[in-house]
Amino acid sequence: MTPVFHKTRLIFWSVVAIFFVMLPFGFSGGFALSMLSQMGIAIIFALSYNMLLGQTGLLSFGHAVYFGLGAFMTAHVINWVGEDRIWWPITFMPLVGGLTGMLFGLVLGFVTTRRAGTPFAMISLGIAEMVAASALMFTTFFGGEGGIATDRTAGGTMFGISYGPQIQVFYLIAGWCLVGMIGMFAVTQTPLGRMANAVRDNPERAKFVGYNPTRVRWLMMTLAGFFAGMAGALATINYEIVTAETLGLVASGNVVLMAFIGGIGHFWGPIVGAVFVTWLQSALSTYTQAWLLYFGLLFLIIILFSPGGMANLVTLHKPAWHARLMKRLLPSYALAAATGALMLTGFVAVIELLYSHGGSGDMVSLFGLRVDAGSAVTWVAAVGLFVVGIVLFRWALKYVRRAWEEITPQLQSSGVV
Amino acid sequence: MSAATTNAAEKALVSLSLKDVHKSFGRTEIINGVSLDIADGERHAVIGPNGAGKSTLFNLVSGRFPVSSGRIELRGEDITNLEPHVINRKGLSRSFQITNIFPRMTVYENVRCAVLWSLGYKYSFWHRVGGLRDAAQRTEEIVELIGMQERRERLAGVLTYAEQRALEIGVTIATGADVILLDEPTAGMSHSETDEAVELIRKVTAGKTLIMVEHDMGVVFNLADRISVLVYGEVIATGTPAQIRGNKAVQEAYLGTEQD
Numbered sequence: 112m113t114p115v116f117h118k119t120r121l122i123f124w125s126v127v128a129i130f131f132v133m134l135p136f137g138f139s140g141g142f143a144l145s146m147l148s149q150m151g152i153a154i155i156f157a158l159s160y161n162m163l164l165g166q167t168g169l170l171s172f173g174h175a176v177y178f179g180l181g182a183f184m185t186a187h188v189i190n191w192v193g194e195d196r197i198w199w200p201i202t203f204m205p206l207v208g209g210l211t212g213m214l215f216g217l218v219l220g221f222v223t224t225r226r227a228g229t230p231f232a233m234i235s236l237g238i239a240e241m242v243a244a245s246a247l248m249f250t251t252f253f254g255g256e257g258g259i260a261t262d263r264t265a266g267g268t269m270f271g272i273s274y275g276p277q278i279q280v281f282y283l284i285a286g287w288c289l290v291g292m293i294g295m296f297a298v299t300q301t302p303l304g305r306m307a308n309a310v311r312d313n314p315e316r317a318k319f320v321g322y323n324p325t326r327v328r329w330l331m332m333t334l335a336g337f338f339a340g341m342a343g344a345l346a347t348i349n350y351e352i353v354t355a356e357t358l359g360l361v362a363s364g365n366v367v368l369m370a371f372i373g374g375i376g377h378f379w380g381p382i383v384g385a386v387f388v389t390w391l392q393s394a395l396s397t398y399t400q401a402w403l404l405y406f407g408l409l410f411l412i413i414i415l416f417s418p419g420g421m422a423n424l425v426t427l428h429k430p431a432w433h434a435r436l437m438k439r440l441l442p443s444y445a446l447a448a449a450t451g452a453l454m455l456t457g458f459v460a461v462i463e464l465l466y467s468h469g470g471s472g473d474m475v476s477l478f479g480l481r482v483d484a485g486s487a488v489t490w491v492a493a494v495g496l497f498v499v500g501i502v503l504f505r506w507a508l509k510y511v512r513r514a515w516e517e518i519t520p521q522l523q524s525s526g527v528v
Numbered sequence: 529m530s531a532a533t534t535n536a537a538e539k540a541l542v543s544l545s546l547k548d549v550h551k552s553f554g555r556t557e558i559i560n561g562v563s564l565d566i567a568d569g570e571r572h573a574v575i576g577p578n579g580a581g582k583s584t585l586f587n588l589v590s591g592r593f594p595v596s597s598g599r600i601e602l603r604g605e606d607i608t609n610l611e612p613h614v615i616n617r618k619g620l621s622r623s624f625q626i627t628n629i630f631p632r633m634t635v636y637e638n639v640r641c642a643v644l645w646s647l648g649y650k651y652s653f654w655h656r657v658g659g660l661r662d663a664a665q666r667t668e669e670i671v672e673l674i675g676m677q678e679r680r681e682r683l684a685g686v687l688t689y690a691e692q693r694a695l696e697i698g699v700t701i702a703t704g705a706d707v708i709l710l711d712e713p714t715a716g717m718s719h720s721e722t723d724e725a726v727e728l729i730r731k732v733t734a735g736k737t738l739i740m741v742e743h744d745m746g747v748v749f750n751l752a753d754r755i756s757v758l759v760y761g762e763v764i765a766t767g768t769p770a771q772i773r774g775n776k777a778v779q780e781a782y783l784g785t786e787q788d
């Protein structure tokens with residue numbers, strides 16, 4: 112049984128690797144490539160965060176500290192390489208960031224992991240504040256307001272790779288992203304990984320089977336620090352600048368959102384969250400000023416309707432899929448999607464009109480239409496669309512519920528639940 | 529010389545020893561000078577009315593609470609006020625009156641978590657847990673012993689009450705300890721479930737030292753070699769089931785007149 116398991120895993124990771132290699136062929140162009148690079152960094156960062164939250168039950172509000180410190184250290188090391196003070200290939204800079212993050216995970220984790228639950232969350236927040244404040248005080252290391260700039264081509268050209276072109280940086284990120292994913296997945300399959308789950312579920316009981324929960328948390332924190340720092344190093348290489356924002360509270364909050372939106376209960380959840388949130392942040396922000404509002408709303412909707420995140424939607428439908436009952440759900444889903452789209456269109460129209468200051472003759476572009484934000488007709492149409500959308504959507508939800516009620520007995524009798 | 533040897537031999541026969549153990553919460557003294565020696569391989573029942581301090585006594589022995597004064601020894605070694613995980617590693621394992629397992633992990637994983645430390649895997653993040661033959665074998669054995677092969681992939685949180693109680697015992701013995709403390713293992717069970725639980729306890733504690741808190745007198749008299757009666761934090765009697773049955777003080781304080 113074990114070798115088969117190994118083989119499928121190997122095939123799986125190979126497919127992921129090939130997918131990464133192929134990506135730039137599907138999404139060429141500067142914008143796509145830089146977005147893909149950001150996604151790769153975000154994936155490592157979000158996964159490392161979930162080592163704490165999803166796997167160990169530690170809600171940290173300061174995870175960007177490890178990302179940021181790794182990023183700063185990497186910037187300095189790259190600069191030293193540029194000044195010929197030391198020798199270290201750019202390709203392996205993520206190890207520098209990783210070790211930095213790990214070191215700080217070890218040191219700060221010693222303090223933070225003494226407690227779990229709310230105290231841990233508060234302590235992590237306090238430490239994040241402290242580090243963010245130091246970033247503005249210790250300007251030699253953090254560079255003050257301007258941050259630390261660096262030149263990713265400082266290592267010169269090796270085997271034709273200079274890291275000048277973005278495509279080379281993308282492949283560097285993709286490679287380390289794969290390493291990070293495999294590494295972090297592997298951790299979940301070890302005694303420490305399993306005991307992290309046990310400590311998450313019931314720290315007290317873990318003590319009575321011989322494990323010190325504080326030690327388990329501390330080790331997980333150290334490992335999470337490593338991968339966060341690794342992501343930070345890649346960010347330094349990607350942007351060629353690190354500022355205090357990198358380790359600030361906004362950055363720490365962002366990774367919390369990624370993990371929750373993707374789903375913390377599943378290893379793959381944060382990957383989905385990282386990709387989706389990065390896409391939203393760069394794509395949505397080019398279309399609308401109100402993107403943060405939509406983003407916040409999306410977060411709310413997910414927390415309210417699918418607390419397990421996007422990954423949980425898959426888990427939820429697995430039994431129905433295996434019992435071949437998906438086709439019984441789909442019609443109601445189609446109805447909900449159509450009416451939901453209507454509601455969303457109305458909502459977006461209202462928000463965009465609100466954002467347009469609404470002077471008469473103020474033309475706003477809505478879904479490719481030029482409309483007059485000052486005219487009452489536009490407003491009535493938008494609000495009307497929204498209200499009708501709500502009514503229809505709620506009506507459609509009834510069918511979704513009914514469809515689920517209908518298949519539940521069959522799911523139970525077929526034994527998949 | 530010979531006196532010392534005898535002394536050592538006697539000590540070796542005592543698994544667990546409590547010496548004038550006291551415990552207060554604030555001003556209230558809950559455990560009031562308990563001294564107790566439990567022999568190697570003995571099955572010892574602790575009985576007493578609700579609130580007598582039985583669970584508290586287990587909490588002291590297993591390191592969950594510090595004692596106020598007194599001394600606790602495991603095979604002659606002082607374990608007073610050590611951390612629970614340290615005590616567990618020395619070979620003492622306990623179950624809880626209120627089920628205390630890992631609800632979001634499967635039955636199999638619950639048991640495996642309890643097996644890992646004693647097999648020496650500690651905090652390893654360089655072993656693949658699925659590839660550990662010895663851990664798998666021990667886990668399978670215990671899952672089978674508690675009769676849960678068919679439930680092994682279920683999440684512990686969704687098991688029935690009786691199944692959770694069985695898993696609680698499974699997790700307790702999986703640590704490989706040879707001193708086992710069970711706190712009301714049959715509480716809340718039906719007659720047939722209780723009978724099954726008694727058989728299970730007999731099976732899994734064979735060759736080990738067992739100390740159990742139990743309310744069901746049928747179970748107590750059936751299973752125990754010796755019984756201690758705890759009332760208001762004091763042991764008012766210790767003896768064989770026959771001795772306890774015949775003890776006047778016990779009858780007045782606890783058993784009352786009704787007996788089975």
Ligand SMILES: Nc1ncnc2c1ncn2[C@@H]1O[C@H](COP(=O)(O)OP(=O)(O)O)[C@@H](O)[C@H]1O
Binds near residue numbers: 553558577581583
């Ligand atoms: N952590 C605690 N803090 C304060 N009082 C406690 C605590 N634990 C137990 N007690 C008290 O100690 C007494 C004995 O409780 P317990 O040991 O659970 O009794 P038993 O198991 O014999 O029914 C009870 O009066 C209970 O309220």
Ligand SMILES: [Mg+2]
Binds near residue numbers: 583625
């Ligand atoms: Mg009790």
